[in-house]
Amino acid sequence: MRMIAALAAGLVFGLGLLVSDMANPARVLAFLDVGAMAEGVWDPTLAFVMAGAMAVxxxxxxxxxKRPEAVCGGAMPGPARQVIDARLIxxxxxxxxxxxxxGICPGPALTALGIGGGGMAVFVAAMLVGMAAFGALERRAPRAGNA
Amino acid sequence: MSPDWINGLLGGAMIGASAGLLLLANGRIAGVSGIAGGLVDRVLGGAGARLVTAENALFVLGLLVSPAIFALLGGEIAIELVAGGPALVVAGLLVGFGARLGSGCTSGHGVCGSARLSRRSIVAMATFMATAVATVALVQVW
Structure with missing residues (x-):
C-alpha cells in the first residue's frame, strides 16, 4: 500500500503540474515577471495554483x-522546526x-524531463549535480537535515 | 478549454491532494527536492532506509510518467524553455544545491510547509519568491 500511495502521489503531482501548465517554464517566468503588471500583461496563474494546492x-x-500514525502505518511528521538560520535563508x-x-524547480523539472528536450535534460543533470554536491558537503560536515 | 485560472486552481488542488495522500497514507512530506535529493545521496552511497528509498523512487517514477498519462487522457502539453544552455546549467546547479541547503523547494516549503503554517517554510517561500522575482527583473534589464 505504501508503494502504491507513493507512486499515485507522484503521478497526481505531475498531472496537477500539467493541468495547470506549471511544468512549462515560460508560464512560471510569466508569473515571476511582475514588471509586466505595469503593462497589464502579467500572468497570475501560478498564484491560483498555489492557492488551490495550499487549500487542499x-x-x-x-x-x-488528529491521527496518531499514518494510514499505512508509521509515524506522522514531527512538529515543524522553528529555527530561522543562515542555511534556510x-x-x-x-x-x-x-x-x-x-523558470524551473524540481517538480516540473522531473515531470517535463521526458518531453522537454535536451534543455530540460541539461537542467535536470545540473540539478542532480547540485544536490549531490550538497550531499557531499553534508557528509563532510553534518548538520541539520531536510525538513 | 477552461480559463487559465480555473486550470490553475484545479491543477493546484491535484498537487495539494498528492501532498495530502503522501502525508495521510505514508506520513511523508511531498517535497520534491527532499525526495530527489534522498535518492541522489543513496545512489552515491549515503545512508538511507530501504523503504524510504523505494517510496522516493516510486514518487519520482510517477512524476516521470505523468506526461504520457496526461497525453493519453487527451491533454495538450507545451514545454517552452526560455533560458539558453549556459543559463540552464547555472540555474540547475543553484536550484539543486539551494533547495537542499534551504531544506526545501516550491513543493516542500510552498505546498506543504506553508500550508501547515511552519514559520521556516513561510520565511523560505518569501525569500525564494523575492530572489526569483529580482532575478527575472535583472535578466530583463541585462
Missing part, C-alpha cells in the same frame, strides 16, 4: 494532526535565483 494541503494537515535565496533564471 492545509486540509490534509488538519486531518493529519541562504539556501532559499540561491534556489530562488536559479528558479528565476530558468
Amino acid at each position: 494541503s492545509a486540509t490534509a494537515w488538519a486531518l493529519a494532526r 541562504g539556501g532559499s535565496a540561491l534556489f530562488g535565483i536559479g528558479w528565476g533564471l530558468a
Whole structure:
C-alpha cells in the first residue's frame, strides 16, 4: 500500500503540474515577471495554483494532526522546526535565483524531463549535480537535515 | 478549454491532494527536492532506509510518467524553455544545491510547509519568491 500511495502521489503531482501548465517554464517566468503588471500583461496563474494546492494541503494537515500514525502505518511528521538560520535563508535565496533564471524547480523539472528536450535534460543533470554536491558537503560536515 | 485560472486552481488542488495522500497514507512530506535529493545521496552511497528509498523512487517514477498519462487522457502539453544552455546549467546547479541547503523547494516549503503554517517554510517561500522575482527583473534589464 505504501508503494502504491507513493507512486499515485507522484503521478497526481505531475498531472496537477500539467493541468495547470506549471511544468512549462515560460508560464512560471510569466508569473515571476511582475514588471509586466505595469503593462497589464502579467500572468497570475501560478498564484491560483498555489492557492488551490495550499487549500487542499492545509486540509490534509488538519486531518493529519488528529491521527496518531499514518494510514499505512508509521509515524506522522514531527512538529515543524522553528529555527530561522543562515542555511534556510541562504539556501532559499540561491534556489530562488536559479528558479528565476530558468523558470524551473524540481517538480516540473522531473515531470517535463521526458518531453522537454535536451534543455530540460541539461537542467535536470545540473540539478542532480547540485544536490549531490550538497550531499557531499553534508557528509563532510553534518548538520541539520531536510525538513 | 477552461480559463487559465480555473486550470490553475484545479491543477493546484491535484498537487495539494498528492501532498495530502503522501502525508495521510505514508506520513511523508511531498517535497520534491527532499525526495530527489534522498535518492541522489543513496545512489552515491549515503545512508538511507530501504523503504524510504523505494517510496522516493516510486514518487519520482510517477512524476516521470505523468506526461504520457496526461497525453493519453487527451491533454495538450507545451514545454517552452526560455533560458539558453549556459543559463540552464547555472540555474540547475543553484536550484539543486539551494533547495537542499534551504531544506526545501516550491513543493516542500510552498505546498506543504506553508500550508501547515511552519514559520521556516513561510520565511523560505518569501525569500525564494523575492530572489526569483529580482532575478527575472535583472535578466530583463541585462
